Amino acid sequence: MPYRHLIPVSREPLSLLSVERAISELRRGRAVAVTGGDGQGALMMAAEAATAERLVELTVRAGGAARVALTARRASVLGLLPAALRIVVVTPPAPLSLETVRAIADPLAALPVAAAEECTITEVEPHALEAAALQLTKTARLLPAAVIADIAGADAEDLAAWAMRHDLLAVDAGDVFQYLATTARALKRVAEARVPLAGAEDALIAAFRPLDGGFEHYVIKLGDPQVDAPVLTRVHSACFTGDLLGSLRCDCGDQLRGAITAITEAGGGLILYLAQEGRGIGLVNKLRAYALQDQGFDTLDANEQLGFEADERVYLPAAQMLRAIGVTRVRLMTNNPDKVAALTRLGITVTERVPHTFPTNRHNEHYIRTKLARGGHLD
Incomplete structure (x- = not known):
């Protein structure tokens, strides 16, 4: 059967605009606020855009400890859990370092992943804020890994107002999950x-x-x-x-x-x-997959090393x-x-x-x- 309308047609332009702006911010290396229907919110940025300064800024602004959300495909490659179609959160015992982010997110970083063995590994629900953050990185054609911190503090009750005060874009998790269907319907x-x-x-x-x-x-x-x-x-x-x-x-x-x-x-x-491009992962990630193939991985394993499914x-x-x-x-x-x-x-x-x-x-x-x-x- 043809796919059904998931959001009201009248809301499509606003929904698409908010996600597209969030994607643009992530590709520029900036953080965005992801909000849920239960009033919760989290600040996130693409793992591949992380720097030491940006990690500090993200945790200070959010007011909570940072963690890394990644696909279970990537977690399985790291030996953290069996492969499954779930979202995994890696929380370090100490403040998250740039080296840990790169080791967890990028198979071409050539960094040891030993630090991850001391981290707490948590699986989250497919519609959690972490899942929305990961979907944003995929849609932006970036590595499927996100640094995320819960937004805490007495001044964060109104998340839209909080994001505006901090000069940040806010995007609704539901809009993120429905983005691909909405863009197709709006062609x-x-x-x-x-x-x-x-x-x-x-x-x-x-x-x-x-x-x-x-x-x-x-x-x-x-x-x-x-x-x-x-x-x-x-x-x-x-x-x-x-x-x-x-x-x-x-x-x-x-x-x-x-x-x-x-x-x-x-x-x-x-x-x-x-x-x-690249079975849905984008040209840059396809070139990364090619580099992994040169190291001996086949085309499917290379995609999974990066954290993608074999075909996205x-x-x-x-x-x-x-x-x-x-x-x-x-x-x-x-x-x-x-x-x-x-x-x-x-x-x-x-x-x-x-x-x-x-x-x-x-x-x-x-x-x-x-x-x-x-x-x-x-x-």
């Missing part, structure tokens, strides 16, 4: 033009943008697809290195160009180009764009059964999975084998 077509492509001169590109002005997604229409029949469709996640630079580490560029050729030869179809993509934007152009049935070009299942859950009928494979090279052979053996991909 609007903002531009389209004919763009002749090599091997596909009859091509039209339409850009869809959420209300908050965030990342655009694109529909590339090739030829003359008939929307009253299942449309040959490729859902393609953006890959700067593969699509634009011709990287040999993945097969993304081959898949994109191959889809253009195959759809054109079939008489018409669609490519949905989603702004979800969501397909809400794809389903929304298909419905916006009147397409509800597709013949999906993919080797990934998860894409078929995701679109089906979102109300798009997948009448056929069309295999989409290409020859490997010595740089991506291990990557392709890993997707087949561990990622559930099909030949």
